[in-house]
Amino acid sequence: MRFQLTDEQVELRATVRGVIGRRAGAGVWGLVAPRGGAADRCSPAPPKNGTARPGDFEPRLDRGLWRVLGELGFFSLRLSESDGGAGLGLPEAVLAFEEAGRALVPGPLVATHLAAGEVPGAAEGEVVVAAADGRLVEWMDEADVVRKGAEGAVALKSVDPLTPLHRVPAPAPADPVAVLLTAAEQLGTAVRACELAVQHARTREQFGQPIGAFQAVKHLCAEILVRVEVARVAVYAAAVTGDRGDIAAARLLADEAAVRGARDCLQVHGGMGFTWESEVHLLLKRAWVRAQRGGGGREGEELLAADLVG
Known part of the structure; x- marks a missing residue:
């Protein structure tokens, strides 16, 4: 069986890549707000003179980026049109998340997407939602809503400087x-x-x-x-x-x-x-x-x- 993307799916993928690319500028550093920086503004790229340190770039969530994704319909792709979404399915969501993964877009994208239609403001990118996914919760401290399953979470030192993590003692089954x-x-x-x-x-x-x-x-x-x-x-x-x-x-x-x-x-x-x-x-x-x-x-x-x- 051959799986061929439709013209609409190709256009969706190109649109998501274009929007993220314009926001990112020169690269992934354009998608984060650094320690002490404005959460609604992208950070400059790290210095190229060898003085960059991981602690300099522990990010704050870029709320401006989150709202851009909300306006794009990233979080509401699978919501019905009557609920303000695009009425699309899992294949289209997969294409959008593939592009987000390609650009290393930071933030609890999956949790916010799954909360669209249940948590007011999540679909529009106005509310950031974190949730336990296995034993991990991403961006818990900066989320507006932390869904159940994250009780007793303890902060971790993340190997990825762009993904703050907490660990939960009793993970729920994966969605x-x-x-x-x-x-x-x-x-x-x-x-x-x-x-x-x-x-x-x-x-x-x-x-x-x-x-x-x-x-x-x-x-x-x-x-x-x-x-x-x-x-x-x-x-x-x-x-x-x-x-x-x-x-x-x-x-x-x-x-x-x-x-x-x-x-x-x-x-x-x-x-x-x-x-x-x-x-x-x-x-x-x-x-x-x-x-x-x-x-x-x-x-x-x-x-x-x-x-x-x-």
Whole structure:
């Protein structure tokens, strides 16, 4: 079976990418408000003179960006038209979240999307909603509404400087839609890792030729691409079927594509990928954090195994 995007779906994806791209400017740093900065204004890019420190860029949530996403209809995509939404389905939501993952848009996107229609103001981007997703709650301190399941949460030191985290002692079962939208974000991050790896392999030269001419680098880039395309097919198919087993498989493949893809992208970039003027290390850190959300790892494996045995 061939899954071909409709013209409307292609236009939706391009619109989301364009809006986020214009807001981001030069890169992911344009999507955060730094420590002590204005929450309604994007931050400048970090300095490129080697003086950037992780603590300088612990962000505040960019409320202006949140409202832009609300006006775009990002959070209300699946609401009926009578409720003020676009009346679209999971496939369209997956395309939108894939673009958000590609740009590393910070904030509790999944929780706010799922709250649209239930929490007043969430659909319009006026209210930020956080919720426990597995053992983690993202952006709890800056959310306007923290949905149940986050009781007893304790602050964590996050490996991703752009994702403040809390841990909850007793996680609730993962919502299948949240699992799928997380998979879509992971897919988008894997796509970005592939783009950056290929771009660097084409432009970085050693011994008088682009490093992409060397077989070892070719293999890394090819493996990133293969994982991306396998994950893409699984995520898109799960969005069509909505089956829990399909969603679990898609999530496992997307987590692998994002984490391993970002690691391989770092390998292609060498030491430059670890520097703060590059977004490559942020791809890996965000992929690590997302992989710990509900429905990933052992939880997804157990669900998929039970589905296959059944």
